[in-house]
Amino acid sequence: MTNLFNSKSTQLFISLIFITLFYGQSQAAIICYVSSESGGDGSSWSQPMSLHDALDDSACGEIWVKQGTYYPSDVGDRSVSFLINRNVEVYGGFEGDESFLAERSPGRYPSILSGNIGSLSLEDDNSYHVIYVDGTGANGPITRDTIIDGFTVTAGYADGQANPRDDEGGGLLCNGKGAGNECSPTISNMTFIHNYAFMGGAMMNYGYGQGTSSPLIVASTFAFNSSNNNGGAIYNHAFSGTNQTEINNVTFYGNTGFIGGAIYGHGYSGDNSPIILHSSFIKNNAFHTGGAIQHFASEMSPSEATIINSIFWENSQSADGAILVMNATATINSSVFSDSCPDNVTCQNLMSGDPLLKPLMLDYGFTPTMIPRMSGAAYNAADDNYCTYLDQRGEVRPASGCDIGAVEINVLDSDVIYKHGFQLY
Ligand SMILES: [Ca+2]
Ligand SMILES: [Ca+2]
Numbered sequence: 001m002t003n004l005f006n007s008k009s010t011q012l013f014i015s016l017i018f019i020t021l022f023y024g025q026s027q028a029a030i031i032c033y034v035s036s037e038s039g040g041d042g043s044s045w046s047q048p049m050s051l052h053d054a055l056d057d058s059a060c061g062e063i064w065v066k067q068g069t070y071y072p073s074d075v076g077d078r079s080v081s082f083l084i085n086r087n088v089e090v091y092g093g094f095e096g097d098e099s100f101l102a103e104r105s106p107g108r109y110p111s112i113l114s115g116n117i118g119s120l121s122l123e124d125d126n127s128y129h130v131i132y133v134d135g136t137g138a139n140g141p142i143t144r145d146t147i148i149d150g151f152t153v154t155a156g157y158a159d160g161q162a163n164p165r166d167d168e169g170g171g172l173l174c175n176g177k178g179a180g181n182e183c184s185p186t187i188s189n190m191t192f193i194h195n196y197a198f199m200g201g202a203m204m205n206y207g208y209g210q211g212t213s214s215p216l217i218v219a220s221t222f223a224f225n226s227s228n229n230n231g232g233a234i235y236n237h238a239f240s241g242t243n244q245t246e247i248n249n250v251t252f253y254g255n256t257g258f259i260g261g262a263i264y265g266h267g268y269s270g271d272n273s274p275i276i277l278h279s280s281f282i283k284n285n286a287f288h289t290g291g292a293i294q295h296f297a298s299e300m301s302p303s304e305a306t307i308i309n310s311i312f313w314e315n316s317q318s319a320d321g322a323i324l325v326m327n328a329t330a331t332i333n334s335s336v337f338s339d340s341c342p343d344n345v346t347c348q349n350l351m352s353g354d355p356l357l358k359p360l361m362l363d364y365g366f367t368p369t370m371i372p373r374m375s376g377a378a379y380n381a382a383d384d385n386y387c388t389y390l391d392q393r394g395e396v397r398p399a400s401g402c403d404i405g406a407v408e409i410n411v412l413d414s415d416v417i418y419k420h421g422f423q424l425y
Helices: 001-022 053-055
Strands: 030-035 062-066 066-071 082-084 087-095 111-114 132-133 147-149 149-156 172-175 187-190 191-193 203-206 216-225 232-235 247-253 256-259 263-269 275-277 280-282 285-289 295-297 304-308 311-313 324-328 329-337 346-353
Touching: 053 062, 053 082, 082 295, 087 111, 087 149, 295 304, 324 329
Parallel strands: 030 062, 062 087, 066 111, 082 132, 087 147, 111 149, 132 172, 147 187, 149 191, 172 203, 187 216, 191 216, 203 232, 216 247, 232 263, 247 275, 247 280, 256 285, 263 295, 275 304, 280 311, 295 324, 304 329, 311 329, 329 346
Antiparallel strands: none
């Protein structure tokens, strides 16, 4: 137990370094510029190329995408996605005249990747997957060097029957299937909203069959995604494979599934060991079990979920409350969790008080968040050994006295609800 926890601590530490790096200026790479008025060579904002062309062009080390709405297919082909099959950095949220990455503002200038092709009023003719990240091809594994950052992903509708995985990952399908293959990108500053799939409404992380899929998901929001089966927002799939997805400073709000309202993890004969840090699970609902999270493996697998400094509030209370762990283990440490400690879970320092969250809204930062109040249970209550450097909004957390959940309360965050932002949802 001690060794395992130390290794998790090391992973967390590595992630923190990584976050620090990519919030800074990125390394020199050939930047390709994209806008919906494409037709240029992508060499500048005045010569923008299309997003498909930029993703296809291996010379594009970084892709900067101007505000606007981008559809995977212009001709209603549901099987076409924005395909990422090499290590590349893709950034959205530009007004369209920036010279530096730090100048962009995805909250103000959203770059929207929408699967709502075909009829605007129909969803069952939408793209199966808005984004398809393929780590099984000739360009080799997709590692965390691949960065997808600053987009809103919406209206994916994965209900296909003809091909495998046409019904998985409506917003993003991450394919690391098979020995030697991997799909483990960095997903940061992203908003996944109103995506649907039979499994993994917003995202399927597929490490099936000796493959690996262990994305780093940071500073992002998953809201109102849904699944008719497992994983309203995210399905971490490690059947005979590996899935060590890291989720930190992420808000899950109003996602619904049959099993696992926000996240379903499947580690049967494999290793499904997610690390969930400084995240907020609010009003997610499962119709069967696991209102926020269902974590499932087999007795012979090492699957362990680690949850630290996180908020669970008003998730579905049907059957098994917020978290159900079956044939696997989990640790919940220093979190707002109003249920009693679930079976197969080691609980430490749980708080049952109300975090007194404000509505989901775009305040400071790139993605919608729910800010706790100083008078609530989350304030200054986190385990200081695991304070991340930044919160979901990019605000610096203190080294001690950090707050539970995705948002560090700023001294400027008064209890006036709409002082800085506006309510979106
Ligand atoms: Ca449509
Ligand atoms: Ca604090």
